[in-house]
Amino acid sequence: MNADLGPVVRETERLIESGRPDLAIAAFQQLVREQPAEAPSSAMLADRLVEAADAAAASGRCADALAYLSVVANWRAARGDSRGAADLRERMEGLELADLEAQLNLAHGDTAGAPPGDPPSAAPARFDPPAAVDMRLPAQRARAFVARGDARGAAEHLLADMAGGDATLLLAIAEIQLRAGQLDRGMALVESVIQADPLLGDDVVRLGIDLASRQADAGFLMVEMAADAWAAGSQWQKAALAFEQFVTRHPDYVPARVRLHETEEAAARAIDEARVVSFRPHRTA
Numbered sequence: 071m072n073a074d075l076g077p078v079v080r081e082t083e084r085l086i087e088s089g090r091p092d093l094a095i096a097a098f099q100q101l102v103r104e105q106p107a108e109a110p111s112s113a114m115l116a117d118r119l120v121e122a123a124d125a126a127a128a129s130g131r132c133a134d135a136l137a138y139l140s141v142v143a144n145w146r147a148a149r150g151d152s153r154g155a156a157d158l159r160e161r162m163e164g165l166e167l168a169d170l171e172a173q174l175n176l177a178h179g180d181t182a183g184a185p186p187g188d189p190p191s192a193a194p195a196r197f198d199p200p201a202a203v204d205m206r207l208p209a210q211r212a213r214a215f216v217a218r219g220d221a222r223g224a225a226e227h228l229l230a231d232m233a234g235g236d237a238t239l240l241l242a243i244a245e246i247q248l249r250a251g252q253l254d255r256g257m258a259l260v261e262s263v264i265q266a267d268p269l270l271g272d273d274v275v276r277l278g279i280d281l282a283s284r285q286a287d288a289g290f291l292m293v294e295m296a297a298d299a300w301a302a303g304s305q306w307q308k309a310a311l312a313f314e315q316f317v318t319r320h321p322d323y324v325p326a327r328v329r330l331h332e333t334e335e336a337a338a339r340a341i342d343e344a345r346v347v348s349f350r351p352h353r354t355a
Contacts, residue, residue: 082115086122091134092272094119095141099318102145109149116142120158132169133273136162140280144319147283166245237267245277253288260292264299271296275312279319290316290326297333306337 244259282289
């Protein structure tokens with residue numbers, strides 16, 4: 071390892087240990103971008119990010135784990151290690167399915183996940199409105215596919231109503247559908263997520279950037295949805311950062327570069343306008 075990179079590596083490890091996945095990932099990406107010849111240092115940090123993903127998953131921080139694994143999977147793919155990238159994406163899918171199963175169980179209760187042959191007397195009698203009963207069968211089927219690790223099969227039975235108004239769960243359902251190739255259904259759910267809870271925009275951007283490795287247009291559209299929502303609220307810097315992150319990972323995708331340039335110009339204009347002091351003529355007595 072180049073001795074000059076020692077501080078960079080140590081700082082990245084410090085960010086990992088302090089629970090700052092966003093900054094740790096940014097530091098890793100900067101090292102890869104600015105020091106492409108330093109493969110040993112990048113490989114060492116990539117291994118640390120995977121370890122951090124395991125720790126995050128063990129503590130229930132699924133989003134952090136997915137973020138770590140996603141950046142390393144894309145790094146491996148860029149280096150030509152398609153098998154290594156595929157292995158990490160398979161782990162990501164398993165994490166997503168496990169997280170979704172847990173959320174579905176919380177949303178619908180233990181009896182909703184019981185096998186079809188279990189006697190109903192095992193749980194206290196209760197009245198369920200027709201809508202809840204209607205959701206129980208597809209939820210049960212979705213969990214059966216989840217238990218088998220079959221994302222494509224689960225996607226067929228995942229419905230927006232299963233989220234019960236929970237935008238985080240809705241995004242989890244959208245993510246499974248997108249990974250299973252249900253692009254139209256998944257994108258519609260993502261749009262609903264952003265409208266319901268703009269704070270999930272960062273998660274939408276992460277998912278979009280990762281999806282763009284396989285479906286560039288769909289992944290970019292997700293990033294654009296989040297960025298447009300931020301721009302509508304005058305959060306120009308966040309909007310520009312979303313496009314910048316996409317361009318960093320997918321530098322050849324021209325529409326993203328165009329939107330990044332446009333958004334940076336809009337951000338600069340907003341700053342200039344904020345500095346303008348309105349002129350008030352002096353009034354004489």
